[in-house]
Amino acid sequence: MxxxxxxxxxxxxxxxxxxxxxxxxxxxxxxxxxxxxxxxxxxxxxxxxxxxxxxxxxxxxxxxxxxxxxxxxxxxxxxxxxxxxxxxxxxxxxxxxxxxxxxxxxxxxxxxxxxxxxxxxxxxxxxxxxxxxxxxxxxxxxxxxxxxxxxxxxxxxxxxxxxxxxxxxxxxxxxxxxxxxxxxxxxxxxxxxxxxxxxxxxxxxxxxxxxxxxxxxxxxFYATPGVVQWERSRQALSYTGPAGTRTLTLGLMGRYQLDNAALALAAFETLQKQGWKITEASLRNGMARVNWPGRFQLETLTEPRVLFDGAHNPPALQRLLDALKASPWHRTPKTFVFGVYRDKDYSRLLAMIRPHAAHLVVCTLPGARALPAKKAAESFGRPDSPPQAGSTGSPYTRRVSGRNTCGVTLVKDPRQALGKALRLTDKNHLVVVTGSLALVGKLLNKAKPAERGALCPV
Missing domain, CATH: 3.40.1190.10 (Mur-like, catalytic domain)
Structure with missing residues (x-):
């Protein structure tokens, strides 16, 4: 076989x-x-x-x-x-x-x-x-x-x-x-x-x-944030645990990764007490070089920039939104590309995205488990106008928080959805791809899964 x-x-x-x-x-x-x-x-x-x-x-x-x-x-x-x-x-x-x-x-x-x-x-x-x-x-x-x-x-x-x-x-x-x-x-x-x-x-x-x-x-134990090197995809943190306090560099981005790093560091302190041979140099080198694609992964080679994060439940999405608030793109208009599975709390996810989106592009993931893009758009809010004839997507608009107008576009294919988002978004703004790791995987370079991904052609 x-x-x-x-x-x-x-x-x-x-x-x-x-x-x-x-x-x-x-x-x-x-x-x-x-x-x-x-x-x-x-x-x-x-x-x-x-x-x-x-x-x-x-x-x-x-x-x-x-x-x-x-x-x-x-x-x-x-x-x-x-x-x-x-x-x-x-x-x-x-x-x-x-x-x-x-x-x-x-x-x-x-x-x-x-x-x-x-x-x-x-x-x-x-x-x-x-x-x-x-x-x-x-x-x-x-x-x-x-x-x-x-x-x-x-x-x-x-x-x-x-x-x-x-x-x-x-x-x-x-x-x-x-x-x-x-x-x-x-x-x-x-x-x-x-x-x-x-x-x-x-x-x-x-x-x-x-x-x-x-x-x-x-x-x-706990970790607190330090200086973030956005262009190098690194952030400093200060960790305090049973063995004291140390400052080091983490190769994962996003404020939410501080808790994950703290868990790992506390685990290493415990293993060291058990006799595991983990030196300070190997600890610092390993934390600085760690790579985990699809989690607050920023691609800077495109205009606009694209952020990939596989948040697929409300707690994960909240961490993503909090990390964005602590980033240089806090006030930058954002286009969200969203695809999700139907067994997730998609209504809650979309409600959380709504206040932060200048535009939403919804797509349908492959497979029977996927939520259709149309159903996601309906959950986001009833359209005020019908689809425009001859368009590649189905643009809708609705009023968000009584102030901002958020455009909603339906594009079934995930790669076409990203292409649409890039065309809709000003080069100085930000595209955020989220809702599922399956969606992130579709839109990152398949050729080098163990390395930092690059955008697929769209």
Whole structure:
């Protein structure tokens, strides 16, 4: 079976299909010799920021000389990005070979894994076969029933921020969601977490029940902003934690990345106490060089400039909007390019965008899960005028906050939507692409997924 045929076969399992329970994953892993049991793993859950924290930790640990495995989701361009060795996606031949072994194990035990479960098993098998020294494992959704939660003895667990997302699966409140995320806690294994308020209290209660040592953001550690080098895509921060205060450079942009960096730095302090060899030089080098595309990623080679951020739920979008307020483009008119999945809280997302948009271009993502552009435009506000005949999009206008007129344009194809936005926007203004990492992936250069992306042709 060639690589493309394999991907098509796996995709038919349903990329977004969810079946709670760990028995299928454990059964197939057992048939493969339980590769996850051979890993020294760091397990990361949370609503937003999991990938950024994992990327920070991977960058520093690799800088410190550790052979790393990195498992994250979703991918931007190619499914192989989800399984990386030393920050490089595994090759197509290796992907195919490992997948064949997992398929054989499925037949042996009589289980059919979901798409995510299958890739999780592949990741554990890949990392064990490669003898990685540390595996950074990001949950897909939740924690308690997540396929990654077969790690019985991780070296460390982290929970990033908690917000409302996947409420149909995780519960209607931040407290309920926090309890589900805290399902990854293992007795005696240290936890670093970035939750606040009721979610933080729920996590602390779960930690006490399992005798889990805990460090909490805002109480035990925190980061404050320093000078931002916008043209170099770097920002300085001051971190204060159990070991004291240090100032360093972060290779990720956006004010919201300060919390993610603080989580990673607190984790390193904990690992150093456990005897991990992480020098100050490797820590500084790794944090400065970390790269995680599609998160507050500013492209300066176009006029107007384009900012990509895969915010896909209200907490993530609020962080994006707050980061924009702290940027040089606070008062700059902005055109938003927006595409989203129908199971997201798209009405709330659009309501949050409305006060900040000079113009909105809505598009339809590929796949049955996508929200049609027309429905997004209707949610944004009923048009005051019909589509103009012969136009490439469908321009509408509505009154925003009683003062500003916001144009709304429908362009089904994401790449054409970006092209339309660039033509609509003054060269000194800003285009913001958001709503989904799938949209960001469509509009960034597919050729170099491990590097800083460039715009696709439009």
């Amino acid at each position: 060639d690589y493309n045929t394999l991907i098509a076969r796996l995709s038919r399992r349903g990329v977004f299909r969810i079946k709670p329970g760990l028995e299928r994953t454990r059964g197939v892993l057992n048939a493969l010799g339980d590769p996850q049991a051979r890993l020294q793993a760091i397990h990361i859950a949370g609503t937003n920021g999991k990938g950024s924290v994992a990327a920070c930790m991977e960058s520093v640990l690799r800088s410190a000389g550790y052979r790393t495995g990195l498992y994250t989701s979703p991918h931007l361009w190619d499914v192989r990005e989800r399984i990386q060795l030393n920050r490089q996606p595994i090759g197509a031949a290796a992907f195919r070979d490992i997948a064949q072994e997992v398929l054989k194990a499925e037949r042996q035990v009589g289980y059919t894994l979901t798409f995510f479960e299958f890739l999780t098993v592949m990741a554990f098998k890949t990392f064990a076969d490669a003898s990685v020294e540390v595996a950074l494992i990001e949950t897909g959704m939740g924690g308690r029933w997540d396929a990654t939660n077969v790690l019985d003895h991780p070296a460390l667990t982290l929970i990033t921020s908690i917000g409302l997302d996947h409420v149909q699966w995780l519960g209607p409140s931040e407290t309920a969601i926090a309890r589900e995320k805290a399902g990854i806690l293992k007795e005696g294994t240290p936890l670093i977490h970035g939750a606040r308020g009721r979610a933080a209290r729920a996590i602390a209660a779960c930690a006490r029940k399992k005798n889990v040592p805990l460090l909490q953001i805002g109480r035990d």
